[in-house]
Amino acid sequence: MKEKLIEMIMEVAEELNAEQEIELGQELQVDTPLFGEGGLLDSMGLVSLIIAVEQAIEERMDAQVSLADEKALSQANSPYRSIGSLAEYAANELTSQVDG
Amino acid sequence: MDKPVTLITGTRKGIGEYLARHYAERGHRVVGCSRRQPEWELDYYVHHMLDVTDEPAVKRLFSWIRKEYGRLDNLVNNAGIASMNHSLLTPVSTLNKVLDTNVVGTFLFCREAAKLMKKHSYGRVVNFTSVAVPLKLAGEAAYVASKSAVQSLTEVLAQEYAEFGITVNSLGPTPVDTDLIRAVPGEKIDALVDRQAIKRRGKYADVANVVDFYLRPESEFITGQKLFLGGV
Numbered sequence: 001m002k003e004k005l006i007e008m009i010m011e012v013a014e015e016l017n018a019e020q021e022i023e024l025g026q027e028l029q030v031d032t033p034l035f036g037e038g039g040l041l042d043s044m045g046l047v048s049l050i051i052a053v054e055q056a057i058e059e060r061m062d063a064q065v066s067l068a069d070e071k072a073l074s075q076a077n078s079p080y081r082s083i084g085s086l087a088e089y090a091a092n093e094l095t096s097q098v099d100g
Numbered sequence: 101m102d103k104p105v106t107l108i109t110g111t112r113k114g115i116g117e118y119l120a121r122h123y124a125e126r127g128h129r130v131v132g133c134s135r136r137q138p139e140w141e142l143d144y145y146v147h148h149m150l151d152v153t154d155e156p157a158v159k160r161l162f163s164w165i166r167k168e169y170g171r172l173d174n175l176v177n178n179a180g181i182a183s184m185n186h187s188l189l190t191p192v193s194t195l196n197k198v199l200d201t202n203v204v205g206t207f208l209f210c211r212e213a214a215k216l217m218k219k220h221s222y223g224r225v226v227n228f229t230s231v232a233v234p235l236k237l238a239g240e241a242a243y244v245a246s247k248s249a250v251q252s253l254t255e256v257l258a259q260e261y262a263e264f265g266i267t268v269n270s271l272g273p274t275p276v277d278t279d280l281i282r283a284v285p286g287e288k289i290d291a292l293v294d295r296q297a298i299k300r301r302g303k304y305a306d307v308a309n310v311v312d313f314y315l316r317p318e319s320e321f322i323t324g325q326k327l328f329l330g331g332v
Contacts, residue, residue, distance in 0.1 A: 044263070051215050058163055064156070 001094065005087035006030055008060065012052045013083070021048045028083060035080040046080055057090065065093045103144075105169045106315075107131045109152050109209060110179030112138040114278035118304040119176060119311060120145055131165060134179070152179045152205030162212040174224045174315050175213040177206045177250075182280050187241040195242045202246035207253060210268065214261050223266035224315045227254045231272050231332040235295055239288075247272075251326055258324030267323035271310045274330040276302040297331025 010028050017024045022045040026032070033039045035046045050067050057065055066072070067090060072079050079089030106123045110116040111132030117140070124130045124144045132138075133148045148164070150157040165172055181201045183194045206227055217223025229247045232240050251270055258268040274296055275281050275289050293299055306329050313319060 048218075051218075055166070055215070064159060064163075 002087050002091045005090050006083055008056050009053055009083050009087055012056050013049060016048055016052055030084040031082050034082055036078060063094055063097065065090060104128045104173040105171055106174040107172060108176040108178055109133055112136055115276060115304055115307050116178040119178060119308060122308045129169065133161060153200045155208060158208050158212060162216060166216055171220050172213055172216040175209060176311060177209050177227045179205055180228055182243045184240055184284050186239055190242055198242040198246050203249045206250050210257050214264065214266055217266050218264035221265035225266060225268040226311050226314045227270040229270045229272040229326055231274050231328050234328060234332050255324045262323060269314045269323060270326040272326060272328040273307050274302040302329050
């Protein structure tokens with residue numbers, strides 16, 4: 001699941017980059033810093049990415065997740081550090097939906 | 101430009117129904133919603149049954165719009181409820197209900213609409229306040245507080261959404277003969293109308309005229325504003 005999400009987030013980020021909604025300026029890796037110190041994105045860039053990832057999950061996986069609720073924002077380790085951490089957070093949210 | 105896609109909340113009756121017909125006749129693809137099914141049907145109109153405060157249902161509606169049309173041009177947050185009662189006689193449950201529909205509902209629709217609209221860097225949002233706010237209407241504390249919140253929400257969202265090409269404005273009608281004021285005694289309404297510069301009740305067409313103005317593509321330089329009818 002996490003691998004699939006990483007791939008999806010990368011695709012979404014590339015699309016946003018092509019549409020000039022965000023500016024990546026470098027090739028993405030799983031551990032590329034996204035937001036925070038040395039991160040690629042400013043706050044509006046992060047907003048755009050999160051919305052696009054939520055929409056992609058809905059379209060491709062037919063599931064609704066919120067990647068910016070209080071839970072996400074209050075994590076000791078921010079899920080927005082890297083594509084890997086965002087994918088992991090999304091995967092956990094999706095799994096807890098299935099279980100819950 | 102393709103036919104604009106226009107979402108209007110609270111379309112079962114009253115101003116919402118009028119606006120749905122108004123824009124469907126003018127070539128918009130209109131999507132409407134209300135808690136119950138309307139007793140009318142219309143070409144170029146699709147109805148969704150939902151409560152505007154039900155977040156998952158609202159998200160499903162927007163997901164449907166995205167799949168069906170791929171975009172949203174206009175949002176008119178018309179759905180609203182009132183509670184006309186002295187504050188000493190107003191239960192908290194009533195206050196919560198009024199705030200939920202008027203504030204939470206408006207917020208939710210603005211948020212989801214902006215996500216869709218920003219894709220095309222274009223959007224028009226019209227929220228509903230009321231002359232009851234500037235008139236500081238006694239007996240409507242919950243309603244006035246909720247509409248004040250809508251005004252503030254409109255002003256802040258106008259700032260946040262400006263960079264996406266989305267304008268957010270509000271409109272404050274005077275009393276119009278709808279269910280919202282049905283329970284208010286006639287003399288109370290007359291006293292209210294008497295405080296307007298132009299002393300008559302509002303008409304649906306008065307409301308549509310202002311919404312038309314806000315929705316025009318040429319109104320791209322107008323955002324965060326509120327307009328009251330009747331010279332209030």
